[in-house]
Amino acid sequence: MAIVLRYVDSLGFVKERFIGIVHVKDTSSLTLKNAINEVLTSNKLSFSQIRGQGYDGASNMRGEFNGLKALILQENDTAFYVHCFAHQLQLVVVAVAKKDDGVSDFFEQISLVVNVVCASCKRKDLLREQARERVQKGLCSGDLETGRGLNQETTLVRAGETRWGSHFNTLTSLMKLFADxxxxxxxxxxxxxxLANRQQASGILAYFKSYEFVFYLHTMYDILHLTGTLSKQLQRKDLDILEAASMLYIGARNRRTTKTNRFHFEVEIFNTVVDMQLTEYRDRFSETSTQLLKYMAALSPCDSFAQFDKSKLLKLGKLYKYDFDDSDMIDLEGQLEIFYHSCIKDERFTSLKGISDLSRLMVSTGKHRSYPLVYKLLKLAVILPVATASVERCFLKLKLLKTDLRNKIGDEFLNDTLLCNVETEALTKVEDEKVMERFQKMYARR
Structure with missing residues (x-):
């Protein structure tokens, strides 16, 4: 199990730092909780200091009664849980693809196309040869441009079952190689x-001639293109929860009521698919998460603090009862009022894009000392986890370290080498002389 801490440093920057991996005997929630507790204790931390926890959607992690989330909340009810935004995005796409019959049939046909075209080396060679001839003709006629990275040899990409970002690559390759x-x-x-092979190919060709295929191809291409871009943005280390939430929500559309072909494709297909996505987004946010987001939005500095609402921020402070007692809440109300008026008159605070920018600017201008309770509230909003990408990247580093030739590395040594491999930024601050001095003070070796 890989563990990453998210915090705000002394300069107001959001940091995500890998603190280690732990060998666990099983993946039950109680085992995971005990392992996390040991890691926190060894680093002089505790569950009482946690203000946010984030995982993927596995039942042992997010279970309402016996999941890891629930066990930690039993000890600290202000350790608010956030389901990984990037993971939610993937689940939304999967849910829509399974629930909508047209989308489901479309991807089944796309999978069949890849299977038929790439079923043998002879067919792959034919596809490659056709693509090469098409590129040569395009270059000779001037229809295609030459340059570094252009006109690279490609083939149909097979989509993965668990990574819906790969479906976008499949559609991209199909559109590029459609003639071939x-x-x-x-x-x-x-x-x-x-006969079965010939009938499959004949059926696919007939499907390619239908308007439904063209419509679904371009619709799902655009949707997956947007979700792919969103997914990459949601995996940024410095992304705050308000910016992530604003990326995921889309406004509603008007409906048409006339039963025409346009009504069928625009309303019954396109709007239905988008509505299903919106419904999935809303259903996957718990009531607590929705409440947190609503209150935190009042902290946003965008458009000169246009969403600032003191009443919502005071409600947010009450949710963190261990950080703000009764006297703090009285002081917070006064600080919020003065803070708001001082910021809207300060030109340095007029062009901020998010609460992460606000956190950094408060430290650089010294306002974190003038308004310490406002800054504490801001830090609580910033440290809420957005995605598990940092944890997954750390875990994937194991492939580089524990190879077939190094498969006997012990847990402690593996953890230390992984820390060195992941946290290279922190290691650059360590002087070589101090490392050598430490080794010289150790016991003699052969």
Whole structure:
């Protein structure tokens, strides 16, 4: 199990730091909780200091009664849980693809296309040869440009079952190689080894000629393109929860009521798919998370603190009862009023894009000392986890370290080497002389 801490440093910057991996005997929530407790204790930390926890959607992690989230909340009810935003985005796409019959049929057909075209080396070679000839003709006629990275050899990309970002790559490769794929399918239709193969190719070619296929191809291409871009943005280390939430929500659309072909494709297909996405987004946010986001939005410095609302921020402070007692709440109300008026008159605070920017600027201008309770409230908002990308990147580093030739590395040594490999930024501050001095003070070696 990999553990990453998210915190705000002394300069107001949001940091995510890998603190280690732990060997666990099983993945039950109680085992994971005890392992995390040991790591925190060894670093002179405790569950009482946690103000946010984030995981993927596994039942042992987010279970309402016996999940890791619930066990930690039993000890500290201000350790608010946030389901990984990037993971939620993937689940939304999967849910829509399974619930909508048209989308589900479309991806089944796309999977069949890849299977038929890439079923043998002969077909792959034919696809590659057709693509090469098309590129040569385009270059000779001037329809294609030359340059570094352009016109690279490619093939149909097979989509993964668990990574819906790969489906976008599949659609991209299909659109790029569409003319070449048609040639291969015609070949299979005429000269396929079995009747089933010829019928498959004939069925795909007929589906390609339908307007539904073209509509779904471009619709899902645009949707997956947007979700892919969002997914990459949601995996940034410095992303705050307000910015992440604003990325995920889309406004509602108007409906048409006339039963025409346009109504069918615009309302019954396109709007239905988008509505299903919005519904999935809303359903996946718990009531507590929604409340937190609503209150935290009042901290946003965008448009000269246009969303500032003192009443919502006071409600947010009450949620963190261990950080703000009754006297603090009285002081917080006064500080919020003065803070707001001082910021809207300060030109340095007029062009901020998010609460992360506000945190850094408060420290650089010294306002974190003038308004310590406001800054504490801001830090509580900033440290809420957004995505588990940092944890996953750390865990994937194990592939580079524990290889077949180094498969006997012990847990402690593996943890130390992984820390050195992940936290390279922190290691740059360590002087070589101090390292050598430490080794010289150790016991003699052979």
């Amino acid at each position: 794929v048609l040639v291969v399918l015609d070949f299979v239709k005429e000269e396929g080894g079995t």
